[in-house]
Amino acid sequence: MSDHTQSVLDINLSAMARNWSKFSKLGAKTTAAVIKADAYGLGAKEAARAFQDVGCKDFFVAHFDEAVKARSFISATSRIFVLNGVFSNQSEIMAEFDLIPIINSIEQYEIWENQNLPFALHIDTGMNRLGLRFDEYNNFEKISKNANLKLVLSHLACGSDPNSSKNITQLSLFKDACEYFECEKSLSASGGALLSDDYLFDLIRPGIGLYGGNPHDFGDNFSEAVVTLKSPILQTRIVKKGESIGYGASFIAKKDMNIATVALGYADGFLRSASNSGFAIIKNTKCKILGRVSMDLIAIDISNVESVKFGDTVEFLGKNALIDDQANCANTISYEFLTRLGNRFKRNYFYE
Numbered sequence: 001m002s003d004h005t006q007s008v009l010d011i012n013l014s015a016m017a018r019n020w021s022k023f024s025k026l027g028a029k030t031t032a033a034v035i036k037a038d039a040y041g042l043g044a045k046e047a048a049r050a051f052q053d054v055g056c057k058d059f060f061v062a063h064f065d066e067a068v069k070a071r072s073f074i075s076a077t078s079r080i081f082v083l084n085g086v087f088s089n090q091s092e093i094m095a096e097f098d099l100i101p102i103i104n105s106i107e108q109y110e111i112w113e114n115q116n117l118p119f120a121l122h123i124d125t126g127m128n129r130l131g132l133r134f135d136e137y138n139n140f141e142k143i144s145k146n147a148n149l150k151l152v153l154s155h156l157a158c159g160s161d162p163n164s165s166k167n168i169t170q171l172s173l174f175k176d177a178c179e180y181f182e183c184e185k186s187l188s189a190s191g192g193a194l195l196s197d198d199y200l201f202d203l204i205r206p207g208i209g210l211y212g213g214n215p216h217d218f219g220d221n222f223s224e225a226v227v228t229l230k231s232p233i234l235q236t237r238i239v240k241k242g243e244s245i246g247y248g249a250s251f252i253a254k255k256d257m258n259i260a261t262v263a264l265g266y267a268d269g270f271l272r273s274a275s276n277s278g279f280a281i282i283k284n285t286k287c288k289i290l291g292r293v294s295m296d297l298i299a300i301d302i303s304n305v306e307s308v309k310f311g312d313t314v315e316f317l318g319k320n321a322l323i324d325d326q327a328n329c330a331n332t333i334s335y336e337f338l339t340r341l342g343n344r345f346k347r348n349y350f351y352e
């Protein structure tokens with residue numbers, strides 16, 4: 001299965017499907033799947049197929065273009081919601097492709113109103129990003145009378161932190177907003193859905209948890225790993241005490257070391273911010289990244305592993321190299337780490 005001459009991204013579609021099924025058992029009537037940004041970089045078409053196979057009928061994307069594309073591989077009877085809403089030059093095609101805009105403002109409402117077709121409404125409960133604000137509740141009343149309104153949603157700012165009091169504040173505001181509307185309600189993405197049953201409402205919108213990232217900032221991961229990133233070793237060498245490794249000579253060996261140079265770099269989407277902090281796994285041993293991540297290459301410390309040689313593969317993401325840990329080493333979050341993984345890898349989709 002693995003190709004030993006280049007970096008390979010293994011994407012386990014069964015694991016994705018199992019993650020969706022796990023969310024669907026939490027108790028919300030409907031469990032959607034968020035497949036924006038090409039399913040967090042893993043391939044929206046393949047991901048959607050995996051979710052549809054286990055019963056998912058509701059999808060969320062961010063952009064109009066993503067939605068139009070998604071219609072070609074998502075069943076005609078399934079719903080596709082567009083988080084960024086609608087611009088006036090998009091409304092005809094949106095109608096034609098049976099896409100559901102999430103109306104974020106009164107301006108967007110005025111664009112869509114005349115289509116006489118389904119839409120969702122975003123209410124801002126504290127994120128201050130998208131959605132109608134509470135001081136526009138006169139607009140809530142107006143829009144609530146429109147029979148095409150199918151879903152009201154809001155989004156949590158701190159859903160990844162079970163200890164944040166902001167969740168309770170937003171929950172309470174969302175419940176107040178719900179009083180105005182009779183359609184389906186949705187508050188939670190992956191993190192919120194795991195806070196408690198109070199956050200489930202009619203529909204949950206998991207994204208990161210489907211792709212193996214931990215929906216919460218700490219504690220055991222609810223989700224199963226989905227991606228494995230493996231790279232081949234191009235060369236091994238001994239670096240003497242006092243010598244440097246890589247661009248900028250940012251790492252100086254404090255003792256003689258055994259290192260391996262691996263075919264992976266920032267041009268593949270492996271973040272340069274993981275320089276001198278990220279890691280790889282070889283034979284169950286954690287090997288630190290030494291020096292800067294360069295465009296096509298990374299050096300790792302193999303001093304503690306026996307008989308590593310040219311052509312062996314090392315794991316940068318997978319069951320033993322958790323995406324949240326690697327992202328943390330690169331000073332970022334699993335979301336950014338996943339969405340940056342580029343198209344230079346050989347991608348290998350499988351069911352297992």
Ligand SMILES: *Cc1c(COP(=O)(O)O)cnc(C)c1O
Binds near residue numbers: 083155
């Ligand atoms: C991206 C997004 C989601 C999915 O969030 P995750 O944290 O990845 O589960 C859900 N709802 C909205 C509004 C989003 O923007």
